[in-house]
Amino acid sequence: MDTDRRAKAQRFADLHREGCFLLPNAWDVGSARILEAAGFPAVATTSAGVAFSLGRPDHDFFAEQPPEDRVDRTTMLGRVREITAGLQVPVSADLEDGYGESPETVAETVELTLASGAAGGNIEDFTGDRSRPLYEEKLAADRIRAARETLTAHGEPFVLVGRTDVLLVGGPLDEAVRRANSYLEAGADCAFVPGAADAETIGALVRGIDGPLNVVMGLTGNALSLDDLRDLGVRRVTVGGSIARAMYRGLLDAARELADHGTFSYAADQLSQTELNDLFRQG
Template identity: 75%
Template sequence: MDTQRRELAARFVELHREGCFLLPNAWDAGSARVLESAGFPAVATTSAGVAFSLGRPDHDYVDPSSAGDRVGRTAMIGRIAAEVRIPVSADLEDGFGEAPETVAETISMTLTAGAAGGNVEDFTGDRSRPLYDPELSADRIRAAREAVDTTGEPFVLVGRTDVLLTGGKLDAAVQRANAYLAAGADCAFVPGAADAETIGTLVREIDGPLNVVMGLTGNALSLADLRDLGVRRVTVGGSIARAMYAQLLGAAKELADRGTFSYAEHQITQTDLNELFRRRPESDPPLPATG
């Protein structure tokens, strides 16, 4: 990791020390640059958005015949970190393999790509066992932590549990989140918690910083509400990408069904986008990819 990326990663680590911040999710270099221009201190990636941009489904329950639809880790990690001057946290799904050694390798690739953080989840995609066993899940986080510590680079490792998304109970989510923190995660992530009571319980019972995801259903809680509850980090998952695809689908239906062009009334001008995406002067070039 070069000096500039190391400084960004150290800044990202500090964001998790206190307070509450919003970490929006990008899916390609363009969306990351737009979020950067809005003034966010960092961005995350979204596996859903990356998959949709490649015409693939997101990581979900699958049968063996459709396993090839899943986006591989090289494409998922991508080059976003090389295109922005703010820290980037990568959505690493389940680490792209069951074995702790595979998860460690994925973390090493993520560090090489210049990311400042990444989350590893316990969702398997297998309906017969939706989550990796608790002990294996903790071992996977432990292997990720060791991969980070071997480099000595600053990096925020997030342990994500999908207990609530797979129909499990809140106490099981708390147990897993705490196990992942004990195994070396810097932050716990429990998607599926969206109401104040559930989130408040998680904040009280989890022994470390908590990430929650908003925007899945236009939730009524605001960032200020989440800050008051004690949440440390807020992401929005694939919701921005899905909102953009909703606009695309609406435009496509208007063109196909009515042959009209009213969708164009809400577009960003060519000039504005060119200016937003224009390369920096040669005296201040974009950071190169490191892997």
């Protein structure tokens, strides 16, 4: 890792030490450059947004998603590499379940992610198998542990996030807390529990988890603000694929207006060519 990349990665790690920050999610270089221009100190990727940009569904239960529909590791990390090369701020990668069950595969994924220039990455415990939607807890922790051992061997700054999807698959809050703490003990720097959107649940997670907590907003819209989340003790806030979904909502609305009515009112709020050129102009 060169000096500039190491400095970016260290800045990203430092953001997790105190306070609360918003880490918005991009899916390509253009979306990432716009988020960077808005002044965010770092940007994350969204595997959902990347999948949608490729005309694929997001990672889901296998019964609803044939294997050929899933974005493979090489393609996903290729997009991560493009984004990191196009930004001056640190980038954290959504690595789904690490692209394989074994701890060895997860470790390899994290090593490849480090080589892509990313400053951090999430590993989740969602399996895609309805008969066992989450990896068994010990195996899930071993996967995080293997990733941490690989990172330690490289000696480079990298924020490893242990994500548990307990709440998303209908599991209890106490299991989410237990798994999050298990992943932190195994070497994660930050815990991530998607599916918590109200102050009571988020507050309980903050109190129960022995480390920094990431929550995701924007899945269905939410009344809580960044200030509210800061007051609750949340360390990091992401928005998942919500910006991408909002963009595709606009695209679908424009397509329906054109196809159904032959009118062009969708264009009234477009960014001008000059604005976009200025945003994307190098240097």
